[in-house]
């Protein structure tokens with residue numbers, strides 16, 4: 001249910017602290033981004049309304065909206081926006097800002113993001129078999145097993161087209177690391193030290 005609270009400071013806070021938050025100032029509320037978005041039926045508000053809520057100071061609605069974690073960076077909105085607003089950057093910036101404050105607007109996205117990030121940080125690449133397996137198991141081994149059975153046809157097709165490697169389980173055999181993995185780890189460590197909390 002929508003909260004009645006209006007927080008006048010929220011708008012300035014977004015402009016100042018959210019990555020690319022100032023982009024919202026460019027928006028003329030035409031609604032093209034919302035109509036263009038392939039996830040519009042999954043979203044409650046969509047980007048245009050999220051910007052409106054920010055301008056109105058509706059902190060709770062924005063910070064807890066799963067919409068800000070639903071953006072898949074397809075770039076459809078960015079391409080069509082008449083004002084060139086970096087919609088994707090703002091959506092991801094809002095999601096990161098919520099997470100930094102301990103708010104998880106969409107748990108499944110956060111879980112998948114962690115598995116995805118862990119794989120990159122450990123090996124320097126995305127292992128297309130390990131990531132879905134590990135993600136399935138975040139809901140427990142029984143769920144993981146049922147999910148694997150459900151996805152069996154897709155898995156078989158991916159294997160037959162060499163789009164996926166066969167594995168007995170997550171990390172069996174271990175995902176291959178890139179050659180420069182040490183350098184990458186050093187870079188990530190340095191980036192984390194420069195921007196605490198932004199690695200999530």
Ligand code: SF4
Nearest residue numbers: 027028030031033081
């Ligand atoms: S398409 Fe651009 S200008 Fe139009 S509502 Fe979306 S962000 Fe605003």
Ligand code: SF4
Nearest residue numbers: 037071072074075077
């Ligand atoms: S980039 Fe994100 S917000 Fe924009 S159209 Fe694609 S999914 Fe929707």
